[in-house]
Amino acid sequence: MSHLMNTYARLPVAFAKGDGAYLEDTEGKRYLDALTGLAVCGLGHAHPAVTQAISEQAATLLHTSNLYEIPRQTELAKRLAALSGMDRVFFANSGAEANEAAIKIARLHGNKKGIKRPALVVAESSFHGRTMATLTATGNRKVHAGFEPLLTGFVRAPYNDVEAVEQIAANNADVVGMFVEPVQGEAGIIVPEAGYLDALRRICDAKDWLLMLDEVQTGNGRTGAFFAYQHTDCLPDVVTTAKGLGNGMPIGACLARGQAANLFQPGHHGSTFGGNLLACAAACAVLDTLEGERLIPRAAELGERIQNGLRSALKGNNIVKEVRGKGLMIAVELNEPQPGMVQAGLDGGILVNAIADRTIRLLPPLTLTDAEADELVAKAAAIISR
Numbered sequence: 069m070s071h072l073m074n075t076y077a078r079l080p081v082a083f084a085k086g087d088g089a090y091l092e093d094t095e096g097k098r099y100l101d102a103l104t105g106l107a108v109c110g111l112g113h114a115h116p117a118v119t120q121a122i123s124e125q126a127a128t129l130l131h132t133s134n135l136y137e138i139p140r141q142t143e144l145a146k147r148l149a150a151l152s153g154m155d156r157v158f159f160a161n162s163g164a165e166a167n168e169a170a171i172k173i174a175r176l177h178g179n180k181k182g183i184k185r186p187a188l189v190v191a192e193s194s195f196h197g198r199t200m201a202t203l204t205a206t207g208n209r210k211v212h213a214g215f216e217p218l219l220t221g222f223v224r225a226p227y228n229d230v231e232a233v234e235q236i237a238a239n240n241a242d243v244v245g246m247f248v249e250p251v252q253g254e255a256g257i258i259v260p261e262a263g264y265l266d267a268l269r270r271i272c273d274a275k276d277w278l279l280m281l282d283e284v285q286t287g288n289g290r291t292g293a294f295f296a297y298q299h300t301d302c303l304p305d306v307v308t309t310a311k312g313l314g315n316g317m318p319i320g321a322c323l324a325r326g327q328a329a330n331l332f333q334p335g336h337h338g339s340t341f342g343g344n345l346l347a348c349a350a351a352c353a354v355l356d357t358l359e360g361e362r363l364i365p366r367a368a369e370l371g372e373r374i375q376n377g378l379r380s381a382l383k384g385n386n387i388v389k390e391v392r393g394k395g396l397m398i399a400v401e402l403n404e405p406q407p408g409m410v411q412a413g414l415d416g417g418i419l420v421n422a423i424a425d426r427t428i429r430l431l432p433p434l435t436l437t438d439a440e441a442d443e444l445v446a447k448a449a450a451i452i453s454r
């Protein structure tokens with residue numbers, strides 16, 4: 069019997085080391101990593117800048133406390149604010165925790181306005197995490213099942229449907245904000261129509277709602293902009309991120325601007341580990357590298373190359389419904405479930421994620437060379453054309 073709680077159906081493989089876009093298993097077999105620990109290792113594995121930053125910080129000081137000044141954290145906040153157009157940052161350790169902070173900010177916003185039962189509009193098929201508030205916000209019955217009673221204060225609208233949000237705005241005076249992913253990740257890389265976020269911004273402005281974006285997966289350059297909303301004219305009030313920020317060091321961040329940035333006061337929220345020296349050192353190294361190696365425009369370029377490559381490699385294959393994505397969030401959706409795709413990938417030396425046996429999700433590192441991108445296309449296409 070395993071002494072691990074049975075929360076994951078694990079694949080029978082373990083990795084011993086990594087280098088750039090490749091992982092090596094305990095038997096010495098190499099795999100092209102088109103998953104990067106679920107959009108975490110955007111700079112690839114064992115990136116020297118991150119390794120050095122972590123090693124130096126670990127040899128100096130790991131952790132003090134948010135009871136004291138943490139210059140590294142202050143520096144990281146300043147850099148994230150400059151990158152995002154936000155004013156202030158709260159640091160957590162994960163995506164779900166960053167989202168908890170955002171949800172609490174929305175409730176403070178509502179309570180301050182005298183709304184007794186403030187509600188947030190959230191989307192169908194969304195994913196926001198596994199804590200009680202974030203699983204309630206998540207638009208997937210499987211994530212809810214067994215954990216009732218869920219929290220109150222959430223209203224659901226179909227994703228990519230502006231009219232549905234307008235309807236809610238017209239009928240529900242308790243709503244204080246909208247919380248949505250700019251591209252839905254766990255749902256299978258669902259890219260909304262151009263203009264969706266701008267339309268949400270207009271509704272939020274008209275109703276004094278907070279527009280809150282979950283960029284836990286889309287952030288940190290993955291879509292070809294530091295944050296996905298930067299492809300649009302829309303500036304949110306609150307944005308959360310995590311996954312790619314530390315390249316594997318656990319760190320989450322909730323950023324906010326204007327009024328929303330000033331709602332938290334001492335005693336409202338906190339975290340023992342959030343924004344500690346080690347995590348902030350890793351994140352600063354990630355930001356240095358994204359900038360220094362010009363990886364964000366590169367993510368856009370690689371995304372085009374891989375999507376076009378997949379379309380031509382899979383041309384005429386009638387089980388393929390669609391190749392879609394934004395930057396390095398890419399999905400190939402099939403007309404019907406095709407069991408065994410992840411195992412076929414393992415056999416063929418590529419790590420991919422499959423959603424409901426019907427959609428392959430690719431989240432490769434931003435550091436791929438052209439040759440690695442082409443290898444990814446060939447290996448991913450081979451899984452589908454078995």
Ligand SMILES: *Cc1c(COP(=O)(O)O)cnc(C)c1O
Nearest residue numbers: 162163164195196197253284285
């Ligand atoms: C992964 C993810 C989360 C949850 O992040 P954790 O670090 O696992 O808590 C939340 N929102 C989105 C959009 C995600 O992709």
